[in-house]
Amino acid sequence: MATQAPHAVVTGLQWGDEGKGKIVDWLTESYDLVVRYNGGANAGHSVVIGDRRYALHLVPCGILRPGVLNLVANGVVLDPEQILREIAELEAGGLPVGERLKISDRAHLVLPYHKRADGLMEAAVAALAGEASQVGTTGRGIGPCYADKAQRTTAVRVADLYQPEALRRQLAHIAGVKNATLGALAGLSGQTFEPIDPAALHATLLSIGEQLRPYVADTAAIIRDAMAEGRRVLFEGGNGSLLDVDHGTYPYVTSSSTTALGIHAGAGVPAARLGRVVGIVKAYTTRVGAGPCPTEQVNAIGEHLRERGHEYGTTTGRPRRCGWLDLVALRHSAQLSGATELSIMLLDVLAGLETLQICTAYRLDGRLLDGFPASAAELERVEPVYETVPGFAEEVTAVRAYDQLPAAARAYVERIEALAGVRVSMVSVGPERSQTLVR
Ligand code: GDP
Numbered sequence: 001m002a003t004q005a006p007h008a009v010v011t012g013l014q015w016g017d018e019g020k021g022k023i024v025d026w027l028t029e030s031y032d033l034v035v036r037y038n039g040g041a042n043a044g045h046s047v048v049i050g051d052r053r054y055a056l057h058l059v060p061c062g063i064l065r066p067g068v069l070n071l072v073a074n075g076v077v078l079d080p081e082q083i084l085r086e087i088a089e090l091e092a093g094g095l096p097v098g099e100r101l102k103i104s105d106r107a108h109l110v111l112p113y114h115k116r117a118d119g120l121m122e123a124a125v126a127a128l129a130g131e132a133s134q135v136g137t138t139g140r141g142i143g144p145c146y147a148d149k150a151q152r153t154t155a156v157r158v159a160d161l162y163q164p165e166a167l168r169r170q171l172a173h174i175a176g177v178k179n180a181t182l183g184a185l186a187g188l189s190g191q192t193f194e195p196i197d198p199a200a201l202h203a204t205l206l207s208i209g210e211q212l213r214p215y216v217a218d219t220a221a222i223i224r225d226a227m228a229e230g231r232r233v234l235f236e237g238g239n240g241s242l243l244d245v246d247h248g249t250y251p252y253v254t255s256s257s258t259t260a261l262g263i264h265a266g267a268g269v270p271a272a273r274l275g276r277v278v279g280i281v282k283a284y285t286t287r288v289g290a291g292p293c294p295t296e297q298v299n300a301i302g303e304h305l306r307e308r309g310h311e312y313g314t315t316t317g318r319p320r321r322c323g324w325l326d327l328v329a330l331r332h333s334a335q336l337s338g339a340t341e342l343s344i345m346l347l348d349v350l351a352g353l354e355t356l357q358i359c360t361a362y363r364l365d366g367r368l369l370d371g372f373p374a375s376a377a378e379l380e381r382v383e384p385v386y387e388t389v390p391g392f393a394e395e396v397t398a399v400r401a402y403d404q405l406p407a408a409a410r411a412y413v414e415r416i417e418a419l420a421g422v423r424v425s426m427v428s429v430g431p432e433r434s435q436t437l438v439r
């Protein structure tokens with residue numbers, strides 16, 4: 001009988017970029033497999049090891065630890081050119097990928113027309129209703145690819161690359177449908193769409209299939225076998241909980257299940273198998289793209305956070321919107337994923353602020369709200385209720401033990417813990433591995 005292997009989840013509890021990559025890298029020392037289960041190249045996970053910084057989009061962060069097997073599971077939308085580029089970059093940098101990466105044969109492919117469709121939809125919405133109606137996507141083709149997944153007849157999966165005749169027929173109708181629909185969509189914003197040539201796409205996809213072949217596998221079966229053998233599996237969430245297509249600030253979200261809830265379908269793992277759920281929390285709030293962000297500070301505080309935190313996107317380079325920590329949103333996402341512990345990230349960025357504010361409730365039209373609003377329009381209108389706590393002046397990047405943090409920094413962490421009702425197990429005071437304080 002297999003032993004009960006302790007498996008873990010790393011999931012961002014805000015709007016992304018919480019520092020998931022750093023903690024996946026940190027924890028992976030104790031795990032055998034790292035599995036990405038949602039999203040695609042919209043994710044940008046930046047990991048610093050010594051004097052090197054790695055920016056990973058599709059390859060799980062476990063690739064940075066020798067001996068760890070990395071899986072891109074079925075729930076991911078795979079941009080094949082992007083993942084091949086990442087593999088080549090890792091290998092050129094002296095990190096062999098080879099047998100340490102497996103890609104699900106059931107994952108859907110993001111193709112060039114998905115990225116084009118992403119931009120065309122944003123442009124069409126802006127032309128018809130103004131820029132405020134745009135989602136502000138990363139332009140990585142995520143929404144259009146998941147839409148095709150749900151549509152079925154217009155989708156291409158990894159396994160299709162190895163059925164050349166069926167793929168030829170599939171591409172003939174996909175080209176017909178896309179050329180008509182994307183041509184019309186382009187017209188709405190005064191653009192044109194270069195029609196897809198199905199024969200050329202067929203040749204490209206067969207070549208991509210050969211390049212991907214060494215990595216392709218039934219990843220759900222690998223996870224099942226690994227768990228049965230008592231190996232430890234870590235699930236790496238992409239994007240953040242508030243970008244979840246069901247539970248986030250819809251429609252200003254991404255198109256996948258970003259919380260730990262997405263693991264079961266996105267990796268083919270039964271619910272009972274997950275024990276440790278590490279919620280990653282930036283010590284303040286950031287958001288890229290459009291949509292409500294109640295605690296956003298469009299002022300000197302926001303500037304302080306952006307400049308000290310280098311808050312510019314890993315994927316698109318866009319400046320991130322910055323603000324105070326939002327405990328209403330955090331409680332919502334911690335509950336969805338069943339967070340068993342929290343890791344508070346980028347605490348060092350707060351140094352130098354005289355006082356810190358924590359949003360503990362939302363007020364709307366003079367009354368306090370229960371729970372997290374479903375409507376983005378309502379969330380746009382809420383007024384955050386803040387609790388003010390003392391800040392800390394000292395830099396904390398050189399601190400190596402929790403007890404050595406300034407008293408006000410510890411009090412801030414412990415207040416978050418009390419308000420969230422979830423234990424804080426780690427505090428991060430810089431991007432490097434050594435800047436991780438375990439409590
Ligand atoms: P992810 O998408 O959740 O993996 O996060 P990103 O990598 O997009 O963004 C987090 C950024 O913060 C990266 O540049 C990290 O190197 C950096 N980072 C992580 N933890 C800390 C920290 O404690 N302090 C500081 N200053 N930077 C950190």
Ligand code: IMO
Pocket residue numbers: 012015016017018042043044045135136137138139140141142143237238239240243252253254255288289290314
């Ligand atoms: P990581 O994994 C921050 C945001 C986009 C946009 C919305 C929809 O690095 O935390 P999409 O391209 O997914 O259709 O864009 O979601 N977004 C992210 N923001 N970090 C991410 O990933 C994100 N992935 C998507 O900015 O607002």
Ligand code: MG
Pocket residue numbers: 016017018043044045046314
């Ligand atoms: Mg990121």
